[in-house]
Amino acid sequence: MTADDTITADASGTWKLGDLPVHRIGFGAMRLTGSAAFHHGTPSDRGRSLAVLRTAVGLGVNHIDTAAFYFSSLRSANELINTALSPYPDDLVIAAKVGPYRDYHGEWGTSARPDQLRGHVEENLRQLGRDHLDLVYLRRMRQDSIAEHFGALAELREAGLIRHLGISGVEPRHLAEALEIAPVVSVQNRYAVDRPDPVDDEVLRLCGEHGIAFVPFYAVAGKTGERGATTAHDDAVLSVARAHGVSPAQVRIAWTLHQGPHVLAIPGTGNPGHLVENVAAGALRLTEEELARLDGARAQAG
Numbered sequence: 396m397t398a399d400d401t402i403t404a405d406a407s408g409t410w411k412l413g414d415l416p417v418h419r420i421g422f423g424a425m426r427l428t429g430s431a432a433f434h435h436g437t438p439s440d441r442g443r444s445l446a447v448l449r450t451a452v453g454l455g456v457n458h459i460d461t462a463a464f465y466f467s468s469l470r471s472a473n474e475l476i477n478t479a480l481s482p483y484p485d486d487l488v489i490a491a492k493v494g495p496y497r498d499y500h501g502e503w504g505t506s507a508r509p510d511q512l513r514g515h516v517e518e519n520l521r522q523l524g525r526d527h528l529d530l531v532y533l534r535r536m537r538q539d540s541i542a543e544h545f546g547a548l549a550e551l552r553e554a555g556l557i558r559h560l561g562i563s564g565v566e567p568r569h570l571a572e573a574l575e576i577a578p579v580v581s582v583q584n585r586y587a588v589d590r591p592d593p594v595d596d597e598v599l600r601l602c603g604e605h606g607i608a609f610v611p612f613y614a615v616a617g618k619t620g621e622r623g624a625t626t627a628h629d630d631a632v633l634s635v636a637r638a639h640g641v642s643p644a645q646v647r648i649a650w651t652l653h654q655g656p657h658v659l660a661i662p663g664t665g666n667p668g669h670l671v672e673n674v675a676a677g678a679l680r681l682t683e684e685e686l687a688r689l690d691g692a693r694a695q696a697g
Contacts, residue, residue: 402677421661436467450671481524494534517556
């Protein structure tokens with residue numbers, strides 16, 4: 396498998412976010428705005444970012460993850476998505492996150508109170524040029540209980556501003572708490588082959604039991620997080636990549652998808668070549684021995 400094979404997103408299989416079918420390889424919009432997320436890098440070339448989005452949809456990607464707080468000094472992910480893709484394809488699912496907040500200077504502010512979440516949702520709607528959002532995640536910001544915040548989003552769902560609800564950055568108890576209030580179609584937590592975490596392992600398992608999508612973020616970035624894709628790959632990742640003639644990033648994506656049929660991948664990039672490779676990773680099938688080797692290395696990293 397090479398970048399020239401133009402493998403499309405349907406090779407990764409499909410999953411339903413509620414009643415919305417998506418390919419298991421999606422696209423994360425965080426890296427559209429610059430060389431690193433938020434204020435950490437230099438702003439992206441606008442034309443290149445627009446081209447990445449159009450190419451993603453052309454490759455069959457129909458699940459894009461974004462947020463109003465994904466912006467750099469000159470670029471807004473939501474504005475780029477609106478410009479590149481509107482009028483939106485009928486099968487395109489756009490997911491947004493609310494809770495965190497950045498001011499006009501790009502500085503992180505106090506996370507939203509429950510009564511402020513409508514404003515966060517409406518800002519995403521305005522920037523995306525839509526009258527409803529397909530999926531909205533409540534991004535937990537260290538609060539012990541998410542009931543009041545998630546309840547506020549459930550009210551917006553009843554009002555028709557949101558079609559489906561998700562939660563992010565949560566523990567098993569938060570998932571149980573949310574399910575008492577309204578249906579949850581997706582959980583988005585940090586998860587990667589080099590980042591063992593028994594709490595997130597349990598969340599992944601519970602999502603599978605409930606038929607809920609589990610959508611890892613920073614699966615490719617690893618420990619570097621918002622600053623971009625890691626270059627610190629362990630020997631297991633490198634050896635599997637060599638065996639298949641693919642990049643370490645593709646192995647990381649493939650390992651992610653192998654964690655269960657309900658696991659979706661949302662790798663982000665502003666590089667057209669990397670985009671094609673990321674989508675192609677959905678066709679990469681790892682052997683049981685390779686998965687065992689990667690899992691063993693993950694356990695040792697803890």
